[in-house]
Amino acid sequence: xxxxxxxxxxxxxxxxxxxxxxxxxxxxxxxxxxxxxxxxxxxxxxxxxxxxxxxxxxxxxxxxxxxxxxxxxxxxxxxxxxxxxxxxxxxxxxxxxxxxxxxxxxxxxxxxxxxxxxxxxxxxxxxxxxxxxxxxxxxxxxxxxxxxxxxxxxxxxxxxxxxxxxxxxxxxxxxxxxxxxxxxxxxxxxxxxxxxxxxxxxxxxxxxxxxxxxxxxxxxxxxxxxxxxxxxxxxxxxxxxxxxxxxxxxxxxxxxxxxxxxxxxxxxxxxxxxxxxxxxxxxxxxxxxxxxxxxxxxxxxxxxxxxxxxxxxxxxxxxxxxxxxxxxxxxxxxxxxxxxxxxxxxxxxxxxxxxxxxxxxxxxxxxxxxxxxxxxxxxxxxxxxxxxxxxxxxxxxxxxxxxxxxxxxxxxxxxxxxxxxxxxxxxxxx
Amino acid sequence: xxxxxxxxxxxxxxxxxxxxxxxxxxxxxxxxxxxxxxxxxxxxxxxxxxxxxxxxxxxxxxxxxxxxxxxxxxxxxxxxxxxxxxxxxxxxxxxxxxxxxxxxxxxxxxxxxxxxxxxxxxxxxxxxxxxxxxxxxxxxxxxxxxxxxxxxxxxxxxxxxxxxxxxxxxxxxxxxxxxxxxxxxxxxxxxxxxxxxxxxxxxxxxxxxxxxxxxxxxxxxxxxxxxxxxxxxxxxxxxxxxxxxxxxxxxxxxxxxxxxxxxxxxxxxxxxxxxxxxxxxxxxxxxxxxxxxxxxxxxxxxxxxxxxxxxxxxxxxxxxxxxxxxxxxxxxxxxxxxxxxxxxxxxxxxxxxxxxxxxxxxxxxxxxxxxxxxxxxxxxxxxxxxxxxxxxxxxxxxxxxxxxxxxxxxxxxxxxxxxxxxxxxxxxxx
Numbered sequence: 001x002x003x004x005x006x007x008x009x010x011x012x013x014x015x016x017x018x019x020x021x022x023x024x025x026x027x028x029x030x031x032x033x034x035x036x037x038x039x040x041x042x043x044x045x046x047x048x049x050x051x052x053x054x055x056x057x058x059x060x061x062x063x064x065x066x067x068x069x070x071x072x073x074x075x076x077x078x079x080x081x082x083x084x085x086x087x088x089x090x091x092x093x094x095x096x097x098x099x100x101x102x103x104x105x106x107x108x109x110x111x112x113x114x115x116x117x118x119x120x121x122x123x124x125x126x127x128x129x130x131x132x133x134x135x136x137x138x139x140x141x142x143x144x145x146x147x148x149x150x151x152x153x154x155x156x157x158x159x160x161x162x163x164x165x166x167x168x169x170x171x172x173x174x175x176x177x178x179x180x181x182x183x184x185x186x187x188x189x190x191x192x193x194x195x196x197x198x199x200x201x202x203x204x205x206x207x208x209x210x211x212x213x214x215x216x217x218x219x220x221x222x223x224x225x226x227x228x229x230x231x232x233x234x235x236x237x238x239x240x241x242x243x244x245x246x247x248x249x250x251x252x253x254x255x256x257x258x259x260x261x262x263x264x265x266x267x268x269x270x271x272x273x274x275x276x277x278x279x280x281x282x283x284x285x286x287x288x289x290x291x292x293x294x295x296x297x298x299x300x301x302x303x304x305x306x307x308x309x310x311x312x313x314x315x316x317x318x319x320x321x322x323x324x325x326x327x328x329x330x331x332x333x334x335x336x337x338x339x340x341x342x343x344x345x346x347x348x349x350x351x352x353x354x355x356x357x358x359x360x361x362x363x364x365x366x367x368x369x370x371x372x373x374x375x376x377x378x379x380x381x382x383x384x385x386x387x388x389x390x391x392x393x394x395x396x397x398x399x400x401x402x403x404x405x406x407x408x409x410x411x412x413x414x415x416x417x418x419x420x421x422x423x424x425x426x427x428x429x430x
Numbered sequence: 431x432x433x434x435x436x437x438x439x440x441x442x443x444x445x446x447x448x449x450x451x452x453x454x455x456x457x458x459x460x461x462x463x464x465x466x467x468x469x470x471x472x473x474x475x476x477x478x479x480x481x482x483x484x485x486x487x488x489x490x491x492x493x494x495x496x497x498x499x500x501x502x503x504x505x506x507x508x509x510x511x512x513x514x515x516x517x518x519x520x521x522x523x524x525x526x527x528x529x530x531x532x533x534x535x536x537x538x539x540x541x542x543x544x545x546x547x548x549x550x551x552x553x554x555x556x557x558x559x560x561x562x563x564x565x566x567x568x569x570x571x572x573x574x575x576x577x578x579x580x581x582x583x584x585x586x587x588x589x590x591x592x593x594x595x596x597x598x599x600x601x602x603x604x605x606x607x608x609x610x611x612x613x614x615x616x617x618x619x620x621x622x623x624x625x626x627x628x629x630x631x632x633x634x635x636x637x638x639x640x641x642x643x644x645x646x647x648x649x650x651x652x653x654x655x656x657x658x659x660x661x662x663x664x665x666x667x668x669x670x671x672x673x674x675x676x677x678x679x680x681x682x683x684x685x686x687x688x689x690x691x692x693x694x695x696x697x698x699x700x701x702x703x704x705x706x707x708x709x710x711x712x713x714x715x716x717x718x719x720x721x722x723x724x725x726x727x728x729x730x731x732x733x734x735x736x737x738x739x740x741x742x743x744x745x746x747x748x749x750x751x752x753x754x755x756x757x758x759x760x761x762x763x764x765x766x767x768x769x770x771x772x773x774x775x776x777x778x779x780x781x782x783x784x785x786x787x788x789x790x791x792x793x794x795x796x797x798x799x800x801x802x803x804x805x806x807x808x809x810x811x812x813x814x815x816x817x818x819x820x821x822x823x824x825x826x827x828x829x830x831x832x833x834x835x836x837x838x839x840x841x842x843x844x845x846x847x848x849x850x851x852x853x854x855x856x857x858x859x860x
Contacts, residue, residue, distance in 0.1 A: 005579065005627070007579065020658075020659050020823070021627075022624070022821045022823075023821075039627050039658070039659075040581075040623070040625060040626040040627020040628065040629075040658065041579055041627055041628075067820045067821040068821050069821035069822060069823045096821075096822070096823055096824075097792070097818075097821055097822040097823065099819070099820040099821045102820050102821075103820075117813075117816075119618075119621035119813045119814075119816060119817065120621075120816060120820065122621060122622055122624075122625040122626070123624060123625040127625070128625055128626060131581060131583060131622070131625070131626060132581055132626075134582075135576075135581045135582045135583075138582055139572070139576055139582070142569070142572065146565075146569055149435065149437065149471055151470075151561060151562055151565045152564075152565045152568055152569070153561060153565075153850045154634070154651060154849065154850055155850065155851065156649060156850075156851040156853055157587070157611075157634050157636075157649060158600075158636075158648070158649050158853050158858060159858070160858035160859045161859075170588075170602045170603070170604070170609075171602060171603075172600045172601060172602045172611065173600070173601070174600070174648075174858055175638075175640070175855060175856070177858055179600075179858055181587075181602065181611075188549075188850065188851060188860075191549035191550075191552060191860075192552055192561070192850060193470070194452070194552075194553060195470060195552040195553040195557070195558055195561070196470040196552075196558060196561060196562075197435070197451075197469050197470020197471055198470065198471075199470075203633060203634060204584070204587050204633060204634070206587075206588075208605075210605070218588070218604075219586060219587060219588050221584060228450075228469070228470065229450050229469075362527070383547075383549045383859070383860035384549075384860075386547075386549060386550060387549065389529070390497045390529040390532050390533075390550065391452045391453075391497040391498050391499035391526075391527055391529045391532075392499060392526070392527040393450070393452075393499045393526055393527065394526075419584065420583045420584055420585065420586075420618065420622060421585065421586040421618060423586055423588050425605060426605070428588060428589070428590035428604055428607055428609055429590045429591075429813070430618075430621075430813035430814075
């Protein structure tokens, strides 16, 4: 008999086939057992009828516990009411490994319990859907950038210089030196952009922040594109196309997963260019008009981001923040030197900042001055300064946070479900 | 005037166009300067003739230093002798930033000097070619696995358990706990395979090894696919198709880069299925016949790998090593329980092991016993043991080292050139 992954069962309508997987759920009704079997590629309902199978097999089908692994064989029928469109009349059932008292049941569990059992929780339909959408987002980003002529450049995790102070860095003994875990690959992709033009790094980044908010993880993934000869406007236009592509790809390919998550897709369908762009000045004015206590020169909190983004129905660029609240390497706006040529992209529906980006300082003396101003060491940045010594060019880049993007697209309140094994202040297990 | 990336200049034959980039090299001959300009997408020769441009511009073209950034404009001509197939008769030249005394010149430099200037060295043709091939390999792996129904699952870097002892692990203070930098995501992808069937992680891994060989980095990238319901043979067949796909993709898309590296591509063209498969037993016998000093039960050194692989003209599987020299989680061969159901894939031409893989133990009691035997803690592995408590299934997986694969395909002796910013025993900068 042919074997198939559940996603391919449709090729075997009116034929016999065997599938292997796990017992996701069972419903029984007198002389019928309905087994929902999943194998990671999909789920299918297998109908075991006392009329068709011998009593031992029928009893077995009614007894085995949730998450037992098994093989079922039988006749495939198209049924538009069935999830996936097909079901199977079971004629054979082999239990591979019987599970007893699987810890995660359909009843409610506390979040801490679920996080401690993350290795099992991943099997639930919701968590599978999130992981599939996360994978789709990652694939869409890489596919988009590769098709735009970018070269992926993996920046190092272990770095010798504690670029902007050590307070939020994890450190490790590196033989007879101290190394820090990277918070950003930006400085390295700037170097690579001078070699390859358009590059990106895509990897884990680390922040030793003692915060317990739903918007922070200590280990999170970020994609950081960097483009030679791009100004801020070029970069924002690229971001707009990237975000539009990601959302369109998920809507196109992961409709079933979004349905499992009960995500309102109309909000996602509105994500089309152009995205609104407002200045920091205007954002402050708008926030004050909306009754928020904020003064020009303040950075936004998560609450401010939610309030301002709620005024728009699609992602919102806020650009030209005061340089004083932004990183040392950002180029000043020639028209108003107290402002940085930077932009954050705020997701709609209260999901906060998903991108931060800027045009970089390309003048050596100015960058040296900013390094001094920020109390940083020129020596540690010597290699980075080389990029302004030898063929400096206008360039821009940005960082897109994967987990925040997954949270927004999946409609999840908390980042902990957006990554396979979340790391937070008090969680390092499993 | 239109602007173009150099890769797209062919669309502007017999038209005027402007390109921006860096001065890679210059050759002068009387009243002609030949400027090789690169922008990361490609290189083009711009011909500056004293007949066509004013004397100031001609003098500038003859004076600016290597790696100066500039814009040139002019008329595009097809010329089959030119690298890339096109050249440009320059009518305009703007220097963006003049570089003086660029440290890396066409003369020979020591490796240590080049590694210390890695941020600049990346601009050389060879290093660009390597980075483009590395990016292609990464894209080919992800594309292949995604098309085979795999879901990417990013395993955590920070882990609470020091799986196989702490001697080769980097550690960090994680608030009031100790965390270790991951050497492998395998245990995590095993959990995810029970949820999603076919998964892989793809990220940096770390090994605090005090070795200074050309085959070791302290930070390196690995892809680790894990497949439920795959036995060792299924896994080897998948590896064979993956490696074939990678090599074919690079041959198809990166011919120019392989030419820059002067790679003998005939050796790569032989990489087609089936790959030879020999047992560890046979490998030992063959090695002894070839005069190597090795006894049954010994692990292979790099030298042994080279000797045995040289007997074959394509990648070679060596399977069923003694369990005693392999990891605790490998399933025993039922036919000969002293052997593990494992296989290493050795690259041809002396590039050594690029894949290690195995079928995993799926029996709870047996796995507990192996954990005890290896002096490991059952408590630390409790979550991993859960995978054998609840719906255990036969499953297999493997790890492919990216840098070793890049070294083999590019024909590089040393791993340090296969990653943008290599980390070795004594190198953490830049």
